[in-house]
Structure formats: C-alpha cells, structure tokens
Amino acid sequence: MTSILRSPQALQLTLALIKPDAVAHPLILEAVHQQILSNKFLIVRMRELLWRKEDCQKFYQEHEGRFFYQRLVEFMASGPIRAYILAHKDAIQFWRTLMGPTRVFRARYVAPDSIRGSFGLTDTRNTTHGSDSVVSASREIAAFFPDFSEQRCQLLTLLLLSSIGR
Numbered sequence: 001m002t003s004i005l006r007s008p009q010a011l012q013l014t015l016a017l018i019k020p021d022a023v024a025h026p027l028i029l030e031a032v033h034q035q036i037l038s039n040k041f042l043i044v045r046m047r048e049l050l051w052r053k054e055d056c057q058k059f060y061q062e063h064e065g066r067f068f069y070q071r072l073v074e075f076m077a078s079g080p081i082r083a084y085i086l087a088h089k090d091a092i093q094f095w096r097t098l099m100g101p102t103r104v105f106r107a108r109y110v111a112p113d114s115i116r117g118s119f120g121l122t123d124t125r126n127t128t129h130g131s132d133s134v135v136s137a138s139r140e141i142a143a144f145f146p147d148f149s150e151q152r153c154q155l156l157t158l159l160l161l162s163s164i165g166r
C-alpha cells in the first residue's frame with residue numbers, strides 16, 4: 001500500500017467489474033477480490049448493484065450491432081455485479097493483463113492462470129470487465145460512480161502524503 005502512495009502523481013484509475021457469473025459464486029467472487037488485493041491495487045470505491053438493462057446498453061454501445069450484443073446486455077443485467085474504481089501505477093493495462101483475453105478458450109490456452117482463463121465460462125460470461133483506455137476509464141467510472149471526482153481523489157492523495165511527510 002505505501003509503495004502506491006509513495007508516487008501519487010503516477011496513480012492511474014480504471015473501472016473494473018465482476019460480472020454476474022462470478023458474483024453468483026462466492027468462492028470465485030472472493031478469489032477475484034483477492035487478486036485485486038494481492039496485486040497491490042488500491043480499491044478507491046466499490047459497490048454492488050443490479051444493473052438496469054438500459055444502462056448496460058449504453059455502457060456497451062460500442063458493441064451495438066455485433067452478434068453477441070443482445071446476449072451481453074441480457075447477461076450483464078441478469079444478476080448482481082460488483083464495480084470497483086481501482087488505482088495502480090499502470091491500472092488499466094495491468095488489470096487487463098490479469099483478466100486475460102476476452103474469449104475464454106483463448107484465455108484458457110494462452111493465459112490459463114488469468115482470471116478469465118481460470119474462471120471464465122464462455123466468451124460472454126467471462127467473469128470480469130476492465131476499461132480499455134484512459135478515456136474509457138473516465139467514462140466508465142462516471143457511469144458507476146457519478147459523484148466521484150478524479151481531481152479531488154488526486155488532491156486528497158497528495159494531502160495525505162504531505163500529512164505523513166512523503
């Protein structure tokens with residue numbers, strides 16, 4: 001934890017989701033949560049929710065028209081999900097590496113120890129989501145945590161650091 005706080009200006013944020021297939025299985029939910037902690041991500045915010053279908057459609061609008069879009073939206077609105085704002089010096093790319101490839105058979109083959117390689121069921125029901133860019137991360141964080149301010153978060157981190165003399 002202190003290693004992360006030592007260089008606040010380098011902190012990057014990403015939006016991570018644990019999908020209904022994993023939230024429905026407490027052992028998998030806990031295993032993914034432990035992956036977040038053991039890989040030294042800072043959990044800035046966390047919430048569990050039942051996603052409204054219209055919000056899901058908006059979140060995944062980049063995929064509208066793709067053959068899997070309908071099943072994706074229905075799946076993601078089918079049960080509780082868990083949303084995190086994660087902070088790390090390379091949060092976006094590191095979380096995507098930990099998740100592994102989107103498609104589960106590929107994940108099992110090229111990254112068997114990744115989250116999706118370990119727990120993914122199918123290409124849609126692949127356990128987790130992670131933002132794919134800084135722009136996506138800002139949009140996706142605002143979608144799940146509308147009251148969250150990235151600027152205020154960075155300022156508070158700097159104030160915390162100055163108060164502990166770093």
Ligand SMILES: Nc1nc2c(ncn2[C@@H]2O[C@H](COP(=O)(O)OP(=O)(O)OP(=O)(O)O)[C@@H](O)[C@H]2O)c(=O)[nH]1
Pocket residue numbers: 067068071122123124125
């Ligand atoms: N390119 C392409 N791939 C498809 C199409 N339909 C299905 N697939 C892929 O084939 C796999 C199996 O498809 P399905 O059997 O419909 O879906 P499923 O096995 O229940 O898995 P998911 O629906 O992904 O949870 C999926 O993971 C899809 O990625 C298609 O029309 N085009």
Ligand SMILES: Nc1ncnc2c1ncn2[C@@H]1O[C@H](COP(=O)(O)OP(=O)(O)O)[C@@H](O)[C@H]1O
Pocket residue numbers: 063068072101102103123124125126128129130132
């Ligand atoms: N070929 C596919 N078949 C079924 N579902 C898919 C497929 N490609 C993507 N998806 C679903 O849509 C979600 C978003 O796709 P994409 O943004 O391409 O992947 P990622 O989640 O790795 O960023 C995936 O996590 C998965 O649930």
Ligand SMILES: [Mg+2]
Pocket residue numbers: 130132
């Ligand atoms: Mg994506």
